[in-house]
Amino acid sequence: MKCATYILGTLLLIFNNARSQDFSHKLYGYSQLDFKSSNDPMLAEGFRLTRINLIDDFSLQDNARFVVDLEFEDGADISPEETKGSIKVSRGFFEYNFKSNTSVSFGKVLTPFGLLNETHDFTITYLPIEVPLPYRAFIPLSGNKYTRVFSKYSTGVSVKDTSKLFQKYNWINQFSVGNGFSETNKGADGNHDKGLSFKSSLKYLKEENIYETGGSIYTENDSSAFGGSSSKRFYTYALHFKFENNFFNISSEVIYSRFNSAVFNTQEALAYYACAGYTLSERLTPYLLYTKALRDLSNKKNYDRELALGVNATLLQQVILKIEYTMSEREVTGLSKNYQTIGTTLAIAF
16 A cells, blocks of 8 residues: 555656646648559559558757657558558657757667658658659569668667858768668567668758758668578668759659679669659649669669659648659569559648
8 A cells, every 4th residue: 555655646746747847749740642543463452541640749858859650551450350551650769959950869760861761651742642663662572572772760879960061051961870671570679780871961052942962871781681691781872862942843863772682692773763843833733753773783674664744733731632644664584564553642741
């Protein structure tokens, strides 16, 4: 009884102290609702509640916060009657900001890599329905199984620094060390050599014009994700460029990867894309996206290629309707197949 009284008193003390602190939080998020019709057997047709992300941003003090990002995928229903979709913690990290424009984060983050990985599923921030092919799985392992050439998430430590150069440029450097691909189903590290990523970007703002260029690298001493050895290191490099203003939105990126696979001691892959959009009015932006991914540079007849033509229609400030027609070509050892897809999505920020 004394123990129970002591615990209750401690909890009340903690609760009263928390109430007396200057504590606040913001709840926001995004969602994606899709419809697709396609003759590609690898795509699911019909309507799909692709994702709902609920983000709670807790302000601990002026320069510290804790962020939780819960993701519900494919109309998640985890119940005794039915199991479909998934629920996961996409991000969960503590961030501390120093006065020198440097911040450090501890926990699970989206790996700082390339132009789009940190906004990977935030569909409202880029023109096409899906992120371009280099950000999706395209390296074949066996049968129809694919994987990315870098880790989408990193659980560990991430550092970001933003510096001013010549009063015109923002120079942003990011570094992370974490579990990466090697993370086990218990959230622990299955690889003693951590995944490392580094990204450097230079932004230049001139009136309404925004220019950005930069590069990224991701490396890990484990090629088992590609069917290779768990003791063989792989490297993935990326170069990106972006330009946008009130009318134009142009981006391009090249991603190169070198890894050990089940077939080759060293396999090389290369992927690139270019996306261009032009705003006709405040509400209408047509765009064109071309992507090619060479899964094995020693065999040029082993590739994926996509050409997408679409339009973004702004229904509300926080709601964009996307309509897209995509022609895809998939060639493996000389056997080529062509597919066509019509897709729509409702991208929502709230």
